[in-house]
Amino acid sequence: MNTHNKNLSTHTDARTRESPGFAATSLLVAPALLVVVGLFGGGLVLGLIQSLAPLPTAGADVLTVEHFANVLSDPDFLHSLMLTLYVSATSTAIAAAFSIFLALVLVSIAKKYRLVHFIFQIPLTVPHLVIAVAVVFMLSPTGFFSRLAVKFGLIDSSAAFPLLINDRWGVGIILAYVWKEVPFITLMILAVLRHTGVELLEVGRTLKAGPWQRFRYITLPTISPSLGAACLIVFAYSFGAFEVPFLLGQSYPMMLPVWAYKNYSDVDLLARPEGIATGIIIAGVIIVAIVLSQTLIQAARRRGTVL
Amino acid sequence: MRSLKQNIISTAVITTVLLPFAVLMMWSFSNRWFYPELWPRQWGFRAWDYVFGTAGFQIITALVQSMLVALVTALMSVAIGLPAGRALGLYEFKGKDLISVILTLPVIVPPLCVAMGLHFWFIKMGLASTFLGVVLVHLTFCLPYSVFVLWGVFSNYNPDYEAQARSLGASSWKVIFRVMLPLTFPGIMVAGLFSFLLSWSQYLSTLIIGGGRVTTLPVLLFALMGSGDRPVAAAVSIVFVVPAFVALLFSARYLGGKSIAGIR
Numbered sequence A: 001m002n003t004h005n006k007n008l009s010t011h012t013d014a015r016t017r018e019s020p021g022f023a024a025t026s027l028l029v030a031p032a033l034l035v036v037v038g039l040f041g042g043g044l045v046l047g048l049i050q051s052l053a054p055l056p057t058a059g060a061d062v063l064t065v066e067h068f069a070n071v072l073s074d075p076d077f078l079h080s081l082m083l084t085l086y087v088s089a090t091s092t093a094i095a096a097a098f099s100i101f102l103a104l105v106l107v108s109i110a111k112k113y114r115l116v117h118f119i120f121q122i123p124l125t126v127p128h129l130v131i132a133v134a135v136v137f138m139l140s141p142t143g144f145f146s147r148l149a150v151k152f153g154l155i156d157s158s159a160a161f162p163l164l165i166n167d168r169w170g171v172g173i174i175l176a177y178v179w180k181e182v183p184f185i186t187l188m189i190l191a192v193l194r195h196t197g198v199e200l201l202e203v204g205r206t207l208k209a210g211p212w213q214r215f216r217y218i219t220l221p222t223i224s225p226s227l228g229a230a231c232l233i234v235f236a237y238s239f240g241a242f243e244v245p246f247l248l249g250q251s252y253p254m255m256l257p258v259w260a261y262k263n264y265s266d267v268d269l270l271a272r273p274e275g276i277a278t279g280i281i282i283a284g285v286i287i288v289a290i291v292l293s294q295t296l297i298q299a300a301r302r303r304g305t306v307l
Numbered sequence B: 001m002r003s004l005k006q007n008i009i010s011t012a013v014i015t016t017v018l019l020p021f022a023v024l025m026m027w028s029f030s031n032r033w034f035y036p037e038l039w040p041r042q043w044g045f046r047a048w049d050y051v052f053g054t055a056g057f058q059i060i061t062a063l064v065q066s067m068l069v070a071l072v073t074a075l076m077s078v079a080i081g082l083p084a085g086r087a088l089g090l091y092e093f094k095g096k097d098l099i100s101v102i103l104t105l106p107v108i109v110p111p112l113c114v115a116m117g118l119h120f121w122f123i124k125m126g127l128a129s130t131f132l133g134v135v136l137v138h139l140t141f142c143l144p145y146s147v148f149v150l151w152g153v154f155s156n157y158n159p160d161y162e163a164q165a166r167s168l169g170a171s172s173w174k175v176i177f178r179v180m181l182p183l184t185f186p187g188i189m190v191a192g193l194f195s196f197l198l199s200w201s202q203y204l205s206t207l208i209i210g211g212g213r214v215t216t217l218p219v220l221l222f223a224l225m226g227s228g229d230r231p232v233a234a235a236v237s238i239v240f241v242v243p244a245f246v247a248l249l250f251s252a253r254y255l256g257g258k259s260i261a262g263i264r
Helices: A003-008 A022-051 A066-073 A075-109 A114-125 A128-139 A144-151 A171-196 A199-206 A211-240 A243-248 A256-264 A271-303 B002-028 B046-054 B056-090 B096-108 B111-124 B131-155 B160-167 B172-200 B204-210 B217-227 B230-254
Strands: B030-032
Touching: A022 A271, A022 B056, A022 B096, A022 B111, A022 B131, A066 A075, A066 A271, A075 A114, A075 A171, A075 A211, A075 A256, A075 B002, A114 A171, A114 B002, A114 B230, A128 A144, A128 A171, A128 A243, A128 B002, A128 B217, A128 B230, A171 A211, A171 A243, A171 B002, A199 A211, A211 A256, A211 A271, A211 B096, A243 A256, A243 B217, A256 A271, A256 B111, A271 B096, A271 B111, B002 B030, B002 B046, B002 B230, B046 B056, B046 B230, B056 B131, B056 B172, B056 B217, B056 B230, B096 B131, B111 B131, B111 B204, B131 B172, B131 B204, B160 B172, B172 B230, B204 B217, B217 B230
Parallel strands: none
Antiparallel strands: none
């Protein structure tokens, strides 16, 4: 359950014992590291080299930041970046809010409603592509909700139905992400809530703390490390994923990953390094987001405002 | 009052989760369904006939392709992840934090960036547009999950059982197959399941590295969404989601349902 927790915090296991020797341990870890460093690291480095590839007019061995400059100075890039940041941040915030609420409800009813618990986990395993397709069928101007609205006399034709997919505000994209990510964040929080028990809350009650105070000063600090890690993962995912915005996004401005792939697969081969450069920028933004949030959390911990 | 509130929330959760599948189901069983009718005018099996009849060969090929890619990826991911997870879970050694960071990055950085970078290299090595190439790019993202799961498994594993088996004269192979693997079996299944589902739902990395030659189910589904035949796209979506449901049922039945929370 706390796989994600693990990788964002340090390991302290009571059971760990002395290593059987450096050579033996390295031998065990080496294949996995080799694959990850080789394929993941290699992929990023090779991508970087390609995005620094010389222009056909220059010498063959002169690396250039021209492609990055082209991408960064393109007004479309800025629009895409803002849109992508907005969509990722909004879907993460909405999903987090629902998750906190649901976790607090589910922690008290989990035993009674096993079916609810099971059904709640379904979105975890459903591919993003499937929910994106379903959102098209539900929210498009001729979709299920539009039909419902006609049935109830709210609108009289599909033209009167508000644009909810391929729209300016990324409503469809955000809804698809929220549907998919709420169970993930909720279960991360639930894992913590189940472990902490109710003692602290009871202490809070005896000290006459109201429900809001108990939530703000007891529950929230308890869940915030897991909540933060989960939100970071959701933000990073929605910032760099392709399927959902490709099906549910508008054609201009595009979400950044869609824009990157469009350039990458362009018939104009000059656009390809720019596509890769955009991919590197996406990776860069995500890595900066991780480092920044970790630093902020560390700083907050030192000041004692968060657990 | 409390239980009324709980019932309302439970109903809302169930409806929200299941509605998309209900809509997909209705579309897949509709022969004719015009706007603004709320229900199909004519129910039927046209889409399913198409999926397993007319286009059956293409779709079943894609299904098998997806299965094979995901199975091979999962097997490799567990085989490589097992020793690493064991070392990380059982022993204390320098560089663990660094390894943790290195393994976290592929979980968080999107496949898009890496697949675009790897493609050129894979073309040179003859891995582009091949089955192995696609498996390797999937492995990049599945392996870290596998290692993290098995890391957790081995943190709670007691190697003293192995020492006991050895003192009774068991060979190394016997210790692995009769002691370690049975004791860690649920964890291994979880790691495999993670990898399988992760690989199963990959689209863009398959498209970039597979170059349209390795036609997995999502690649086909995207093409169908472009063609605009909604009932058929709905039917293929349902086929695509079945393994996910099976995995969930399996984990709930055999693994206590505690396992599946980290899947992206």
